[in-house]
Amino acid sequence: xxxxxxxxxxxxxxxxxxxxxxxxxxxxxxxxxxxxxxxxxxxxxxxxxxxxxxxxxxxxxxxxxxxxxxxxxxxxxxxxxxxxxxxxxxxxxxxxxxxxxxxxxxxxxxxxxxxxxxxxxxxxxxxxxxxxxxxxxxxxxxxxxxxxxxxxxxxxxxxxxxxxxxxxxxxxxxxxxxxxxxxxxxxxxxxxxxxxxxxxxxxxxxxxxxxxxxxxxxxx
Ligand code: ADE
Numbered sequence: 517x518x519x520x521x522x523x524x525x526x527x528x529x530x531x532x533x534x535x536x537x538x539x540x541x542x543x544x545x546x547x548x549x550x551x552x553x554x555x556x557x558x559x560x561x562x563x564x565x566x567x568x569x570x571x572x573x574x575x576x577x578x579x580x581x582x583x584x585x586x587x588x589x590x591x592x593x594x595x596x597x598x599x600x601x602x603x604x605x606x607x608x609x610x611x612x613x614x615x616x617x618x619x620x621x622x623x624x625x626x627x628x629x630x631x632x633x634x635x636x637x638x639x640x641x642x643x644x645x646x647x648x649x650x651x652x653x654x655x656x657x658x659x660x661x662x663x664x665x666x667x668x669x670x671x672x673x674x675x676x677x678x679x680x681x682x683x684x685x686x687x688x689x690x691x692x693x694x695x696x697x698x699x700x701x702x703x704x705x706x707x708x709x710x711x712x713x714x715x716x717x718x719x720x721x722x723x724x725x726x727x728x729x730x731x732x733x734x735x736x
Contacts, residue, residue, distance in 0.1 A: 517545075517546050517547070517615070517617070517618060517619075517620070517664075517665070517668050518546070518547045518549065518618065518619045518620070519546065519547065519548045519549065519620050519621075519622060519661050520549045520551055520589040520594075520619070520620070520621045520622070521548065521549070521550050521551060521621075521622045521624065521657055521661075522551050522553055522582065522585045522586060522589075522621065522622065522623045522624060523550060523551070523552065523553060523624040523653070523654055523657070524552065524553050524554055524564060524624070524626050524652075525624075525626075525652065525654055526550035526551075526552050528654045528655075528658075529548065529550055529654070529657075529658065531658070532548060532658060532661065532662070536665075536666075536671065536672070537661070537662055537665055537671075540665055540668065540670075540671045543670065545665075545668050545669070545670045545671055546661075546665050546668055546671070548661060549589065551585050551588060551589055552585075553577070553581060553582060553585045554581075555585075556581050556582075556584035556585040556588070557578075557581045558580075558581075563578075564577055564578060564581050565577050565578060565626075565627050566578055568628060572628070573628070574627050574628030575627040575628060576627065576628050576629055576630065576631055577625065577626065577627060577629070577630040577631065578631060579630070579631035579633045579634035579637075580634075582623070582630055582631070582634045582638075583634050583637065583638065586621065586623070586634075586638050589621060590621065590638075591619050593617075593618050593619050594619040594620070594621050595614075595617050595619070595620055595621070595640050595641065596620075596621045596622075596623060596638050596639050596640045596641075597614075597620055597621070597622050597623065597639070597640065597641050597642075597643050597660070598623045598625070598630075598635060598639040598641070598642045598643070598653070599622065599623065599624055599625065599642075599643055599644075599645070599653030599656040599657050599660070600625060600629075600642050600643070600644060600653065601644045601647070601648070601649050601650075602642055602644065603641070603642030603643040603644040604641070604642065604643055604644065605643075605644050605645075605646065605647070606643055606644065606645050606646075606659070606660065606663070607682075608663075608682040608683075610643070611660075611663040611664055611666075611667065612667055614660070614664050615664045615665075615666075615667030615668060620660075620664070622653075622657045622660060622661070623638075623639065623653070624652055624653030624654050624656075624657050625652060625653045626651070626652040626653070643656070643660065644656070645659050645660075682734075684723075685734060685735075686723040686724060686726075686727045686734065687723060687726045687727045687730060687731060687734070688723065688726075689718075689719040689720075689722040689723045689726070690722060690726070692704070692707060696708070704718070706718045
């Protein structure tokens, strides 16, 4: 799967070189291409933004610069996602849907926003990572890349996806490892019993119990 990220701050994405996503890139299961929007400014000072027509505070990213950055990576199959608090809220279902795309172009805004004309021209979908405002779309883009990449074949062990929180609409059951006793607390006996049917039943019950307690909204 290919991600092209249109951003003014490509260095922010360095942390994706680590851990599971870093290994997925190394193994070429995913390709993360960072496109610095500033390179596409024709201005001798590499200016990318200007004051808003009609007045008001802040600066607005100019449409032609963003458009040239987009054109440098667009393909017929690409889906263009704009990270914005005005977008549809990201959830596990949306993540799974997006993972079926071959090519995602992720546009990160900054300042007061991006000229509406280029958004109207290139964006297929607006996505928010929650009802709060960040300083830019870079962290939301990283959230999207991380969550979507987990569904790309080979990135995780297949079982991890089936058993995790939200996979069946429920939160995950509690996990335990060695030592068998920690600060006087023992691992639940059933997990030491070796009876896989009973263990599975217990885990399902725990999942339901935890979901009822922590996220009753998921059961509606
Ligand atoms: N840009 C700024 N805040 C955001 C949010 N909550 N989701 C997506 N993009 C954003």
